[in-house]
Amino acid sequence: MPPKKQVEEKKILLGRPGNNLKAGIVGLANVGKSTFFQAITKSPLGNPANYPFATIDPEEARVIVPSSRFDELCQIYKPASEVPAHLTVYDIAGLTKGASAGEGLGNAFLSHIRAVDSIYQVVRCFDDAEIIHIEGDVDPVRDLEIINEELRLKDIEFCEKALENSLKIAKRGGQSLEVKQEKEKAALIERITKLLQEGQRVANQTWTPKEVEAINSMFLLTAKPCIYLINLSERDYARKKNKHLLRIKEWVDKYSPGDLIIPFSVSLEEKLSTMSEEEQAEELKTLQTTSALPKIVTTMRQKLDLISFFTCGPDEVREWTIRKGTKAPQAAGVIHNDLMNTFILAQVMKYEDVIEYKDDAAIKSAGKLLQKGKDYVVEDGDIIYFRAGAGKN
Incomplete structure (x- = not known):
């Protein structure tokens, strides 16, 4: 049998840096x-x-x-x-x-x-x-x-x-x-x-x-x-x-x-x-x-192993900072605790798709608007719309 492939264990970093670095x-x-x-x-x-x-x-x-x-x-x-x-x-x-x-x-x-x-x-x-x-x-x-x-x-x-x-x-x-x-x-x-x-x-x-x-x-x-x-x-x-x-x-x-x-x-x-x-x-x-x-x-x-996700629209484009490996509810919590506590789903667009289509409706029509749940690990460059309970978005 071929030898098992050695997987290098990722070092766990100290500290809890986030959006307010x-x-x-x-x-x-x-x-x-x-x-x-x-x-x-x-x-x-x-x-x-x-x-x-x-x-x-x-x-x-x-x-x-x-x-x-x-x-x-x-x-x-x-x-x-x-x-x-x-x-x-x-x-x-x-x-x-x-x-x-x-x-x-x-x-x-x-x-x-x-x-x-x-x-x-x-x-x-x-x-x-x-x-x-x-x-x-x-x-x-x-x-x-x-x-x-x-x-x-x-x-x-x-x-x-x-x-x-x-x-x-x-x-x-x-x-x-x-x-x-x-x-x-x-x-x-x-x-x-x-x-x-x-x-x-x-x-x-x-x-x-x-x-x-x-x-x-x-x-x-x-x-x-x-x-x-x-x-x-x-x-x-x-x-x-x-x-x-x-x-x-x-x-x-x-x-x-x-x-x-x-x-x-x-x-x-x-x-x-x-x-x-x-x-x-x-x-x-x-x-x-x-x-x-x-x-x-x-x-x-x-x-510090930090990445960015974005919230985008005609009112505001904002870049948010999280640590690599953060799941969707915790990323929503960077914006507001209520979004994490009442998280329903994350609607995710990839940065490359936004650059290509340049329109949210066109991205949706192309089937590129992804519906992600609480186990989704946010990727660097994601554009995200969070849906949460109590009408909070």
Whole structure:
């Protein structure tokens, strides 16, 4: 008999990101976080300055997710209102060595990270005598180690408190379900603490569905998916070379395996953000490069295993964000809980069919309007009309 085909088991991701996705920009002081925030959000909210802790409270702004599909659907339906998908970005105060023990703005910084779904970690790889580096010189691997250590130390502290609480219940004894669950949770926390002490991040491990639920309830800092943004000079970004890149990759492969590294130039993005589209095109043509911002936004959605579905009509075209594998009732719940609770069916059109027929009636006549029940797993790009009880649609 031929050998059974091995099916690769899909890794279960931590967190519960959805339509209101939140990403925090973190890093040491003076690495370009606030300037990056201004460039990506086209917002004057940030407070870039040449001294530590220029940003004290996290600034917040929404970034539109680039989507050619959304643009095409708006062209077809010509709606009164257009609502694209968005990413909420927070510019969080710069971290310093000792933040886990409350140094600098450590406690505020770490509490703000707990509130986001994911992290953009900005790492400085450019030399500039006029911009102070809080550690005295530019050494990105040292900076990575400082941030990794502070987040791990704080998570170990969280784990110690959680373990204490679980053991209190587990030591009651008996065979109750609660005692059994707390014993299992205590064993899990001990495993997490060990890997943190070994320098690893929680997000880069493989967990069972049951373990994921327990970890999600702990809001650990190292459980946040992370994308490393390597801040280069304009020259290095354009030529795609920098003396630190190989060392950074080696560090990420060892301590944050599977996480993405995206080189970019805050200096260039800041300059582009002040230009017209024609001026931007000319500048990028001269440098023979592209802006990294669209990739930075869309890659975070991919990292979190997120997809989009659309609701379309003459009143509104809107792009909604869900995690891959979401079933129709739960997708309806992203719009409103009532739609999930009284779900009847989903009328689904495929994006390709809408582009081809350009008319809902023609799609229906062609037999392309699909009737799907509660077990239907929504696919990326679906256009959906939900039918629910109590006349809610």
